[in-house]
Amino acid sequence: MTTTQIVSHVKQFLNEKIHNELVPALEQLVEELPDDLVEFSQVERGLRERFLKLAGDMLRGWTEVAITRIAIPSCSSCGKPMRHKGLKPLTLATTLGHVRLRRPRYRCEHCKRDVYPHDGCIRFLSNGVSLALGKVVCRMSADKPFARAAEDLREDYGVRLCKQTIEHVAESAGKHINTIEDRRRETIQGLSPRERLSALPTATGTPGELAVACCDGAMIHAGNKPKYLKNKADQPGWYEVRTASIAIGDPVQGGSESSGDASEMPNSDRPERGHHFRMNVLRTRSFARFESVADVGMDMYLRACEVGFFDAPLQCFLSDGAVWLRNIAEEHFPDAILILDWYHVTEYVCEVAALLFGQGTAQAKRWIEGRKAELWDGRVGAALCAITRQRQRDDLTRQQRDALDRTYTYLDGNRDRMQYPRYRELGLPIGSGRAEGLCKTLVEGRCKQSGMRNWNPSGAEGILRLRAARHDGIFDQTWSQYFASAA
Numbered sequence: 493m494t495t496t497q498i499v500s501h502v503k504q505f506l507n508e509k510i511h512n513e514l515v516p517a518l519e520q521l522v523e524e525l526p527d528d529l530v531e532f533s534q535v536e537r538g539l540r541e542r543f544l545k546l547a548g549d550m551l552r553g554w555t556e557v558a559i560t561r562i563a564i565p566s567c568s569s570c571g572k573p574m575r576h577k578g579l580k581p582l583t584l585a586t587t588l589g590h591v592r593l594r595r596p597r598y599r600c601e602h603c604k605r606d607v608y609p610h611d612g613c614i615r616f617l618s619n620g621v622s623l624a625l626g627k628v629v630c631r632m633s634a635d636k637p638f639a640r641a642a643e644d645l646r647e648d649y650g651v652r653l654c655k656q657t658i659e660h661v662a663e664s665a666g667k668h669i670n671t672i673e674d675r676r677r678e679t680i681q682g683l684s685p686r687e688r689l690s691a692l693p694t695a696t697g698t699p700g701e702l703a704v705a706c707c708d709g710a711m712i713h714a715g716n717k718p719k720y721l722k723n724k725a726d727q728p729g730w731y732e733v734r735t736a737s738i739a740i741g742d743p744v745q746g747g748s749e750s751s752g753d754a755s756e757m758p759n760s761d762r763p764e765r766g767h768h769f770r771m772n773v774l775r776t777r778s779f780a781r782f783e784s785v786a787d788v789g790m791d792m793y794l795r796a797c798e799v800g801f802f803d804a805p806l807q808c809f810l811s812d813g814a815v816w817l818r819n820i821a822e823e824h825f826p827d828a829i830l831i832l833d834w835y836h837v838t839e840y841v842c843e844v845a846a847l848l849f850g851q852g853t854a855q856a857k858r859w860i861e862g863r864k865a866e867l868w869d870g871r872v873g874a875a876l877c878a879i880t881r882q883r884q885r886d887d888l889t890r891q892q893r894d895a896l897d898r899t900y901t902y903l904d905g906n907r908d909r910m911q912y913p914r915y916r917e918l919g920l921p922i923g924s925g926r927a928e929g930l931c932k933t934l935v936e937g938r939c940k941q942s943g944m945r946n947w948n949p950s951g952a953e954g955i956l957r958l959r960a961a962r963h964d965g966i967f968d969q970t971w972s973q974y975f976a977s978a979a
């Protein structure tokens with residue numbers, strides 16, 4: 493038989509199927525549909541259900557007769573030709589329901605290895621789902637808990653998958669991407685600075701006026717320790733996932749309401765003292781990983797190259813002032829203006845005031861307002877004097893004294909990064925939202941909901957990878973980049 497003849501056999505089978513099964517089913521459907529416009533929603537529902545069912549039937553019929561012959565594969569270990577061992581059944585969940593199909597198995601008798609050459613095109617990462625359903629599962633799992641994804645999948649696609657399967661599919665997808673990206677990073681880390689220049693990703697698209705990098709940590713409860721912590725005991729506990737975001741865009745002038753399509757930075761600043769930073773984001777790349785500072789730094793740097801961070805005339809790096817973050821900024825973002833996140837500053841001030849004067853008291857509020865006004869105007873010295881005056885009181889408890897010392901050290905050590913009037917004049921964000929918001933939406937919004945404990949670290953990272961792609965608005969792009977060939 494020639495291929496044309498076999499193909500026509502497939503077509504012939506499907507044509508017969510249409511006439512024998514689908515047409516009667518459609519006629520039955522027409523028979524059942526009401527005539528009256530007021531039944532619109534019933535008609536819509538009925539058509540959708542029936543056509544989806546028919547599409548599933550077609551897919552099942554097609555897989556029964558589709559050609560399974562394939563060139564004899566060679567063993568990937570020893571190179572010898574493998575032997576055909578008959579057709580093996582497989583049940584696959586698809587966007588059109590479950591399908592049972594049979595595909596050939598090949599075996600290397602020498603290495604005792606089995607392969608299913610079709611699986612690369614049929615199954616998503618060796619899971620029991622198709623590539624198309626895998627994408628739906630991943631998108632849903634990025635947005636919501638697995639149990640909710642299972643519900644929605646049943647509701648929207650009529651597909652029943654247990655939440656363990658959903659979890660496994662989504663985590664395997666995210667891990668797959670992380671593995672490839674880790675390898676890419678390691679390759680670049682192994683190059684000399686000269687060699688790196690040609691290996692770095694380059695930006696495409698409109699350049700932005702303003703580039704913002706920010707990084708922070710968030711805690712996730714994991715059932716075992718993340719891999720990069722080599723010397724720590726392997727036990728359940730709270731581990732820090734490092735979260736970063738790189739964005740380029742154009743500042744939106746003034747504190748006006750968002751104009752037109754201007755997409756705001758996620759969780760943009762609350763208006764503070766009449767100042768409301770907004771940015772029309774052109775491109776953003778985010779990630780959340782359990783990894784070393786060196787790797788976080790390089791990951792931030794690579795993403796910065798990707799969005800065109802270094803082409804922007806104005807670059808800034810927002811952080812809570814932690815030393816590891818300052819090191820990343822100095823190594824990879826030497827031209828960026830380092831800004832101490834305003835939100836973190838006010839946290840210190842509020843904590844001290846609560847300890848000195850009592851939480852929420854009028855005196856505490858007055859003291860907070862005084863310090864915030866000074867810091868807002870860039871008068872760090874005045875704020876430090878006020879702290880020193882409190883420090884000289886002789887009725888202080890140990891706890892109050894410690895909090896005062898801590899705040900003094902924090903503000904004094906970050907003076908250079910607290911020139912808020914200058915930042916505002918330049919149109920830079922000063923924080924209170926950006927980094928905090930990122931951790932909240934990216935990490936806590938998905939991994940820290942009630943009952944979510946004992947994450948497997950690499951599984952959580954997998955989900956967060958998918959979530960970052962959603963957050964950055966590039967889920968489809970990421971998907972085709974990593975799974976287009978689905979091999």
Ligand SMILES: [Zn+2]
Binds near residue numbers: 567570600604605
């Ligand atoms: Zn072999």
